[in-house]
Amino acid sequence: MALPTTMRAAMLLAPREVVVETVPVPRPGPGEVLVEVTTALTCGTELKSYRQGHRLFTPPWPLGHEFVGYVAALGEGVNSVTVGERVVAANSAPCDSCDFCRIGRTNLCRELPALLLRGAFADYVLLSAPIVAHNLFRAPAGVPDQTLAFLEPFACVVLGEQEADIRPGESVVVVGGTGPIGLLFVQLFRLRGASPLIAIGRKPHRLELARRLGATSVIQANSGDLATSVLAETGGVDVVVEITGIPSLIEQAVAMAKPGGRVLLFGGSPAGATAALDLARVHYDALTVRGVFHHTPRTVRRALELLASGAIDVASLVSDRLPLEETAEAMRRFDEGELKLAIAPRGRPPAV
Ligand SMILES: [Zn+2]
Numbered sequence: 433m434a435l436p437t438t439m440r441a442a443m444l445l446a447p448r449e450v451v452v453e454t455v456p457v458p459r460p461g462p463g464e465v466l467v468e469v470t471t472a473l474t475c476g477t478e479l480k481s482y483r484q485g486h487r488l489f490t491p492p493w494p495l496g497h498e499f500v501g502y503v504a505a506l507g508e509g510v511n512s513v514t515v516g517e518r519v520v521a522a523n524s525a526p527c528d529s530c531d532f533c534r535i536g537r538t539n540l541c542r543e544l545p546a547l548l549l550r551g552a553f554a555d556y557v558l559l560s561a562p563i564v565a566h567n568l569f570r571a572p573a574g575v576p577d578q579t580l581a582f583l584e585p586f587a588c589v590v591l592g593e594q595e596a597d598i599r600p601g602e603s604v605v606v607v608g609g610t611g612p613i614g615l616l617f618v619q620l621f622r623l624r625g626a627s628p629l630i631a632i633g634r635k636p637h638r639l640e641l642a643r644r645l646g647a648t649s650v651i652q653a654n655s656g657d658l659a660t661s662v663l664a665e666t667g668g669v670d671v672v673v674e675i676t677g678i679p680s681l682i683e684q685a686v687a688m689a690k691p692g693g694r695v696l697l698f699g700g701s702p703a704g705a706t707a708a709l710d711l712a713r714v715h716y717d718a719l720t721v722r723g724v725f726h727h728t729p730r731t732v733r734r735a736l737e738l739l740a741s742g743a744i745d746v747a748s749l750v751s752d753r754l755p756l757e758e759t760a761e762a763m764r765r766f767d768e769g770e771l772k773l774a775i776a777p778r779g780r781p782p783a784v
């Protein structure tokens with residue numbers, strides 16, 4: 433079937449200003465693949481651009497990068513997939529030639545900003561040759577689109593869990609444990625046998641959800657000093673994952689760790705943000721304070737296996753599905769604190 437020449441695409445024009453425009457359907461060049469999008473998810477990373485713009489922001493900024501769809505057209509030389517196949521892909525891939533890629537630290541690839549996929553809130557999205565080569569997969573049969581659309585955020589969580597390197601029975605706190613990323617961490621740590629597994633968040637109904645998804649206990653974030661609460665309950669924990677990126681919470685996250693503990697800074701802080709560290713504790717308690725960022729092809733594949741296995745409940749992390757025309761409304765609701773929203777360019781499939 434011939435491709436249409438134009439399509440709908442949601443664009444960010446200015447902070448909190450989203451419009452659905454008619455734009456040309458991209459044509460795949462050598463090594464590239466064009467995908468017709470069936471489901472795409474709102475993402476917390478993009479919410480930052482939505483609220484404040486972005487240092488690389490040049491409007492119109494195509495939104496959406498967590499998606500599933502069908503192969504619509506192939507660029508020259510692509511034979512890993514065929515037209516009509518259902519596929520899922522991550523939002524970037526290593527360049528293979530920079531110093532980080534050469535030593536396998538592909539999440540730090542120097543070409544990452546240029547290789548980031550954008551524009552999945554559209555009828556079609558174009559996948560670059562590196563993404564096609566490394567991070568494009570046939571969708572496993574029977575796994576819902578919405579589940580597979582979690583591939584990218586979950587691959588980041590899988591990298592975080594890998595860096596935390598927990599053993600069964602180790603104690604874990606997830607600070608910011610009631611947003612979509614936190615709730616993915618809670619589920620993955622539950623699978624790994626973390627105990628106790630404490631989720632910290634603000635909203636009572638989300639804390640209930642964290643409990644249902646595997647947290648052994650929950651702490652409400654506005655209930656006084658969080659580190660004091662965690663220390664009173666556990667005496668200190670083996671692993672703390674900090675998802676908010678808020679400096680005062682990062683300081684508290686470090687205070688929650690017991691000797692030998694690992695503190696993962698998963699949430700991005702604003703440029704120039706600083707936090708005070710108790711250096712004596714870091715040294716004498718042999719703490720590890722570690723940043724974790726993005727994903728690698730290995731964690732993408734692991735994330736896909738886990739999602740396909742059904743071990744992770746992602747349906748509970750999606751609050752609603754909206755058609756593409758209502759992307760502005762979806763972003764507005766996401767900004768107001770709803771869980772992820774699914775955008776469905778092909779109309780409004782059954783409610784989740
Ligand atoms: Zn994302």
Ligand SMILES: [Zn+2]
Pocket residue numbers: 526527528529530531532533534540541542543
């Ligand atoms: Zn690279």
